[in-house]
Amino acid sequence: MPAGSILINSVEVLPMVASESCSRDAGVREHTLQANTLEFQRHFGAAAFSLRHSLAENPLFSLEAMEDAAASWTKLGNTDRFVVSGGQTRTDAKFSEMVDKDRICSAIRALPHSCSYVKISNINALDANYERVMQQALLDVERLLGQPIVPRITWAQMTVFLSSPNIVTPYHIDHEANFLCQIAGEKDVWLFDPNDRELLPDPEIERFYLGDLNGAQYREHLQGRGKHFRLVPGIAVHHPPLAPHWVKNGPNVSISASINFCMRELDRRAHIYQVNALLRRMGLHPSPPGRSVTGDTVKAGGMKLLGSSRPKNYRDAVFSGLDRLRAPYKLTRKLLQRSAR
Numbered sequence: 001m002p003a004g005s006i007l008i009n010s011v012e013v014l015p016m017v018a019s020e021s022c023s024r025d026a027g028v029r030e031h032t033l034q035a036n037t038l039e040f041q042r043h044f045g046a047a048a049f050s051l052r053h054s055l056a057e058n059p060l061f062s063l064e065a066m067e068d069a070a071a072s073w074t075k076l077g078n079t080d081r082f083v084v085s086g087g088q089t090r091t092d093a094k095f096s097e098m099v100d101k102d103r104i105c106s107a108i109r110a111l112p113h114s115c116s117y118v119k120i121s122n123i124n125a126l127d128a129n130y131e132r133v134m135q136q137a138l139l140d141v142e143r144l145l146g147q148p149i150v151p152r153i154t155w156a157q158m159t160v161f162l163s164s165p166n167i168v169t170p171y172h173i174d175h176e177a178n179f180l181c182q183i184a185g186e187k188d189v190w191l192f193d194p195n196d197r198e199l200l201p202d203p204e205i206e207r208f209y210l211g212d213l214n215g216a217q218y219r220e221h222l223q224g225r226g227k228h229f230r231l232v233p234g235i236a237v238h239h240p241p242l243a244p245h246w247v248k249n250g251p252n253v254s255i256s257a258s259i260n261f262c263m264r265e266l267d268r269r270a271h272i273y274q275v276n277a278l279l280r281r282m283g284l285h286p287s288p289p290g291r292s293v294t295g296d297t298v299k300a301g302g303m304k305l306l307g308s309s310r311p312k313n314y315r316d317a318v319f320s321g322l323d324r325l326r327a328p329y330k331l332t333r334k335l336l337q338r339s340a341r
């Protein structure tokens, strides 16, 4: 969320483009992601690992380019792509504690001396050059994995984070697979095993999939289980889906880009967790995903029937079934509230 994706957009992913045509366009290098193939294949989706990327050399990601983009997009009224927030300096802080500010461009200029961050979500949907870079990265993932992955992707986006010195991104989990690419400045990232259920119990994942961004609880006594990555320009780190993480910015302004994507199997697991969350609220003790083929099939199938068959955004891919299930309850509650006035 991303790292930590707070803002959910409703813009369709642009059509995939071939790598040959990408390489002729502005801002696109031959390969966006470079890694040891064996390590990539062994760890992708399961464990955190570092790799190299080419975005740090790309003028599309300079602070000046971000400021220009923010200025022109603000003029066009596309301010829903931005989150400007006061930063945190605590690992156990909550995203809801962050206070929105306005004036995006001045916020970017003030980053070196303020305590804030600017997040530009889904930047690829706003400018074709960023879209091409993201599509090239997805093709790189396929090349490194040695197998098709793009057909399994239900939603992908690129998010750019600009942050003040020493800002902490609080501990959290994300649904998507992610590559966090450091472009300028430095960051310390701590990533934890997504399969450690002492660290990340199933009920916390269920709360996250009901929409609680603070679902995962930081446990200071388990900090030693985290894997530390020092990100400098040109270095990226892979975040496996649901891997808890927190980030501390270095002493300078940081620019980083997150290339993150949902996949069919991840969405399916999310839907099982959502059904489990509802069952737990009814006082039951549901089996986590992976324990029962039949149970998983029934739970995922139910949510799939309710959900969007062609997701147009992250919300569609992960929450559309739950949203439809909750709609009558929300309507009833609204009507009751109105009649009580």
Ligand SMILES: [Fe+2]
Binding pocket: 001, 002, 003, 004, 005, 172, 173, 174, 245
């Ligand atoms: Fe994140």
